[in-house]
Amino acid sequence: MTVPSKAPAVGRPDLRGRADIDRLVTAFYERALTDPVLESAFEILTIVGLEAHLPVVGDFWEQILFRxxxxxxxxxxVHDALHRQHDLAGEKLARWLHLWCETVDEMFTGPDAERAKTKAAAMAAAMERSWSGSRSRR
Ligand code: HEM
Incomplete structure (x- = not known):
């Protein structure tokens, strides 16, 4: 999984802490939930509720980026269960990563913004690997 090339850095700050993470995650989900490739896989959030989900995702990124x-x-x-239902490997995972990196790039620039993208790419690659392993065992 490669990080897509970024937009020019004009007047954007680096990603600095939890408030920035919350803004990033909210902006990302606005796109993901209405994206033609991803919306069916995200449908469960209409049941679980976005208000319950976003703080969990914020905790996750705060831990990854700021320890x-x-x-x-x-x-x-969570993702293994979703994958069994929606086949997240390939197109959906690539689309997720593209939207994540695009959202980061539009809002932030700097070392921590870069880490938000490279960490996501590494996790997406690990998910892809684990699912292709289970496919070949079928
Ligand atoms: C095709 C790609 C992906 C799709 C469609 C997807 C979709 C979802 C959905 C629907 C949930 C909520 C599930 C539930 O509450 O039952 C969720 C949870 C989550 N996702 Fe993803 N996701 C994808 C990839 C990723 C990646 C690459 C990351 C991070 C790098 C990520 C981070 C998270 C986190 C932190 C949670 C919260 C899990 C928990 O409840 O502990 N997702 N995802």
């Missing part, structure tokens, strides 16, 4: 210890979720189990 807080807040996230207590089940990252792998």
């Amino acid at each position: 807080t210890v807040r996230y207590q979720g089940e990252f792998v189990a």
Whole structure:
């Protein structure tokens, strides 16, 4: 999974802390939930509720980027279950990463913004690998 090339850095700050993460995550979900490739996979959030979900995702990114210890979720189990239902490998995962990187680039620039993209790309690649392994075992 490669990080898409970024827009020119004009007047954008780096990603600095939880308030920035919350703005980023909110902007990303506005796109993902209405994206033609992803919307069916995100449909569960109309049941779970976005208000409950966004703080969990914020905790996750705060921990990844700023080493807080807040996230207590089940990252792998949640996505494995979604993958079984919606086949997230390939197109959907690539689209997720594209939208994430595009949203980061439009809002932020700097070392932590870069890390938000490279960490996401590494996690998407790990998910892809684990799912292609289970496919070949079928
Ligand atoms: C095709 C790609 C992806 C789709 C469609 C997707 C969709 C979703 C959905 C629908 C949920 C909520 C599930 C639930 O509450 O039952 C969720 C949870 C989450 N997603 Fe993703 N996701 C994708 C990839 C990723 C990636 C690459 C990351 C991070 C790099 C990520 C981060 C998270 C986090 C932190 C949660 C919260 C998990 C928890 O409840 O502990 N997702 N995702």
